[in-house]
Amino acid sequence: MGLLNQVVWTFNDIEYNSIDDFNTKVNQYQKLILKEKAAWKPEEIVIARPLIGISYTVWIDRDSFAENETLLENDDFFxxxxxxxxxxxxxxxxxRFRADNGKNFTALELLYKLHQQMTTKELGDHVFFEGLDEDESARDIPRFYLNFGS
Known part of the structure; x- marks a missing residue:
């Protein structure tokens, strides 16, 4: 199942002062790129669970992991x-991400947390958000794969 596939965004190193500032930029970007097809619904609950895992592929060094990140490669990868x-x-x-309200994620909260996570990552040419795919085999917490485009 794809999630937020109708949302367009470009990851960059801009750190927004607030989630409201971020929402303004996302809304403007939707209208700029999608024109009349823009359908940004920031308050829509997109995941009805308080804890999720999201995997992605990035360029990283062995010392630049965030507190909420785990390497999914073999032990001798580096x-x-x-x-x-x-x-x-x-x-x-x-x-791993926790919902701010302890219950669920809105589209805005999820995209904001993903953007904040990516501000320090080297993404190469793959900077465009292309939605999330659910890992339906996940058992303990919902897991998704972050799709990037170039």
Whole structure:
């Protein structure tokens, strides 16, 4: 199942002062890119669970993991030279997110948390948000894969 596939966004290194400032930019971006097809619904509940895991592929070094991130590669991943380019490794990572209200995620909260997570990541050419795919085999908490486009 795809989630937020109708939302367009470009990840960048801008850190917004507030979630309201971020919402304003997302709303403007939807109208700029999608014109009359823009359908940004920031308050829509998109995940009705308080804790989720989201995996993604980024360029990272062994010391730049956030507190909520886990490497999804094998233990000797950073020792294998072919995985690296200019000191960075292309790796699959999972981040865990908690809903601010302890119950569920709105579209705005989820996209904001994803954007904040990506501000310090090297994404290469893949900076465009292309929705989330649910991992239907996940058992303990809902898990999703973040799709990037170039």
């Amino acid at each position: 020792e294998e030279e072919e995985n690296s380019e200019d000191g960075l490794f292309q790796a699959e990572v999972e981040a």
